[in-house]
Amino acid sequence: MTPFRAIAVFYHVATLNSVMAAADQLGVTASAVSQQLRALEAQVGTVLVTRQGRRIRLTEAGERYFELISDQVEGLIRATETMRGTRTTATLTIRATPTVSTKWLLPRLPGFLDANPSIDVRLDGTNEPTDFARDPVDLEIRHGTGRWPGLHVLPLAEESFVPVCAPRLAPPRSIGPEDLVNFRLIQSLKAQVQWPAWFAAQDLPTPNMARRLSFDRSHMAVDAAVLGLGVALESTLMMERELAGGMLVQPLRDAPAIRITTQWLVCPPANLRRSRVRRFIDWIAAEARSWQISQSGPNG
Structure with missing residues (x-):
């Protein structure tokens, strides 16, 4: 019969990717952990773990064995904590x-x-x-x-990159892409979609970018647009609350979004x-x- 202690040791080693970390968590020595692993491998008849420096890697058989035992081991741990009236996090x-x-x-x-x-x-x-x-x-x-x-x-x-602004700057669907030349353009320097690419997708020349406001964080570009400082080009993923709450609107009548992940x-x-x-x-x-x-x- 395979001893449960050896199975539990293997579970901790596999989840932590380290013999030393498993030993610390279990309150035993690293050599004791290694001994339990060898005993388990002898019981199941195959190598479960290989070493790479200080870290370990599960073999294909080890990965399969972990899949078979992980739910049961975690269930036993939770059951034991329930009986003891304790909860570990x-x-x-x-x-x-x-x-x-x-x-x-x-x-x-x-x-x-x-x-x-x-x-x-x-x-x-x-x-x-x-x-x-x-x-x-x-x-x-x-x-x-x-x-x-x-x-x-x-x-x-998948996100949609769209021009947005505060409603006091331009009401929803009230202007065309060509009218953006009259607004300050806000951009995040690290955004995957920049204004030149957006204008190119609309078959329009990029307007003079001298009137622009740039940030190195997208959340700052979104906040600047909420303050009415210009029109920002941002992902709908990043400004969900602002769009839902009406703090930002899409001012263009017809301008397909650029969709990427x-x-x-x-x-x-x-x-x-x-x-x-x-x-x-x-x-x-x-x-x-x-x-x-x-x-x-x-x-x-």
Whole structure:
């Protein structure tokens, strides 16, 4: 009979990707963890774990074995905590840009916290990409093209880039694209779609960009448009609340939006073995689908 302790040790090693981290969490020595792993491999008759420096990698058999036992082990841990009258929490560390964090994720986060009371969340708002080998980050919502070899990458949602302004500057659908020359143009320098590309998509020459206001953060460009400082070109994902609340409007009569995906869920494939990561991905994917459906209406 395979001892449960060896199975539990394997579970912790697999979720933490480290023998040392598993030993610290279990309160035992690293050599004791390695001994339990060897005993388990002898029981199942195959190699489950290989070492890469200080980190470990599951073999194909190890990945399969983890899939078979993870739900049962997590259920036993929860049952034991219930009987003891205790509750342990796991911390999920998410990295995202300040704009995504404040404009889209933060308003939705209470839903995840309510549905997952055993998970604490740390939200790291920065534009710096994560070095997963060094930074203690479980999952990143990364801005860019989606091409990061070696990482697990999922699109968050397709966004629409549209010109917007405060309603006092121009009422909804009251001007044409050619009239934008009369307005100050606001842009985020890091946005995937810039004004010259937008005008080119409308077969129009780019107007004199001397009358412009530039920021290095999209949330600042959105806030500047709300203040009536000009017309901003931004993603509907980043200004959902401002559009829904009427603080921003789309002033153009006829101007197709540019639709692309610029936000991606990114993590090492091994991080998907962490229950907290899988739960968050399932939750945020459902939120993104709901948001996408809401954008398909007559004003989407």
